[in-house]
Ligand SMILES: Nc1ncnc2c1ncn2[C@@H]1O[C@H](COP(=O)(O)OP(=O)(O)OP(=O)(O)O)[C@@H](O)[C@H]1O
């Protein structure tokens with residue numbers, strides 16, 4: 194693993210700066226080595242300013258698995274205190290991207306910063322410490338199959354806090370009821386539907402009140418009504434956590450990132466949208482700016498249209 | 507061009523070497539995190555110990571009696587009868603059963619029964635991203651999963667060696683009885699040749715077999731990839747690698763033991 198350590202460059206993310214292509218000036222970033230010319234023609238690399246600092250930042254990150262290049266010069270940020278969406282066609286590397294943030298995968302080159310600290314350069318003990326800031330819902334729930342739902346959700350509390358069993362029960366049951374699993378506490382993961390496992394993973398991700406919450410497709414496998422309700426729940430939980438953080442005077446406001454394919458929930462829930470394609474950001478910015486984008490790829494993707502630059506291949 | 511061909515031809519070898527290297531690293535990390543506090547793996551250790559015990563006692567009993575009776579028992583007996591020297595079967599059992607067969611049968615049963623269960627279990631957890639989830643929740647999978655399995659398998663394999671040995675010798679007793687011979691000479695030559703070095707050598711050897719089984723099987727499980735099919739592949743490879751590693755290690759261990767304890771090479775009447 195070779196990690197080109199890139200020093201954090203806060204001035205590049207001046208909130209007052211006007212929307213401008215990344216890399217500065219008028220020159221577009223060069224396409225990744227070996228990419229056909231027309232693969233990046235719709236990547237305007239425009240980043241509409243969010244007015245916030247980024248809590249998680251990818252700096253020119255490359256990652257391949259064997260011959261498959263997944264991240265190909267990804268430069269992306271998650272603005273503090275916002276609910277960000279990471280949108281992109283299936284198989285572009287959204288899940289891979291999430292795993293880089295928590296140090297489960299390391300970039301081949303480039304850097305990933307969390308609160309300004311480089312994740313690939315962390316010592317193991319620092320990494321374990323840093324992960325406590327995160328709540329993560331895996332794409333398939335990733336519940337522990339040897340434990341029932343209650344113990345799954347209680348696991349982070351038992352590991353990282355000195356709370357009494359009674360306090361733990363209170364928190365766990367509140368989270369389980371929130372996602373409609375109050376009656377399923379004794380059930381084991383293999384006795385649940387995919388959607389139920391998702392919701393349980395959702396509860397587990399939130400139980401420690403983390404600074405940064407990453408949801409990998411929280412809505413896949415849910416029916417439309419539950420998807421809508423889940424979107425509302427995400428907003429509600431986020432609002433609550435922001436208020437709490439402000440009251441406690443925390444250094445960082447809670448930041449959520451949601452990977453989704455559901456354009457409706459993206460429209461309803463997102464404060465900020467990153468659109469990822471072919472290992473790079475096509476365009477990113479606050480939701481209104483993105484929904485009004487002129488970019489044909491963004492328009493197609495946010496409208497869920499079959500006509501446009503994106504096709505089956 | 508030549509470079510590319512050479513690279514391709516040796517790619518599998520490099521893969522094997524890299525894997526072997528990673529297994530050595532895993533062994534090191536396991537030992538370090540086993541001795542470094544906190545020792546929160548006690549419950550899992552007990553559970554794994556009982557699990558291996560429950561899975562293995564019956565297959566091992568059947569395998570050792572049958573094998574002890576058949577291979578060194580019947581076959582060697584048929585051979586010794588030619589010389590009218592069936593009383594030497596006991597002495598032969600020290601060489602055969604204590605030093606070689608009992609440890610082997612022990613290791614093979616443990617690898618085949620408990621080792622594969624470990625690989626399948628950890629592999630499934632890897633595929634379901636449970637291991638990733640553990641790490642993200644700040645729990646080191648080596649400490650919480652590999653260490654208890656490592657210690658449990660060393661303990662169980664070491665203990666089961668004595669068990670295998672007893673039932674293996676029982677197979678020899680059966681073979682003697684089947685040949686209508688008295689047991690006195692069997693035990694006489696057995697105890698003339700048996701030394702405490704034989705016994706502890708055998709137990710130490712199998713304890714280390716247990717370590718090998720645990721490391722290989724945990725490694726293969728934790729690095730499984732490619733869905734359910736990948737888990738199947740991992741289990742298969744774990745068994746093959748374990749057996750090869752045990753054969754190789756057994757050779758080295760026996761050489762070293764015989765070289766350092768020359769008395770073992772003398773056969774006593
Ligand atoms: N550990 C890995 N080893 C090898 N290849 C991998 C690994 N993880 C991901 N990939 C590959 O990287 C690519 C991107 O995967 P990823 O799961 O990030 O896609 P995604 O954007 O999350 O797609 P989806 O929306 O379908 O979940 C895929 O082609 C996948 O095969």
Ligand SMILES: [Mg+2]
Nearest residue numbers: 287288332409
């Ligand atoms: Mg994904």
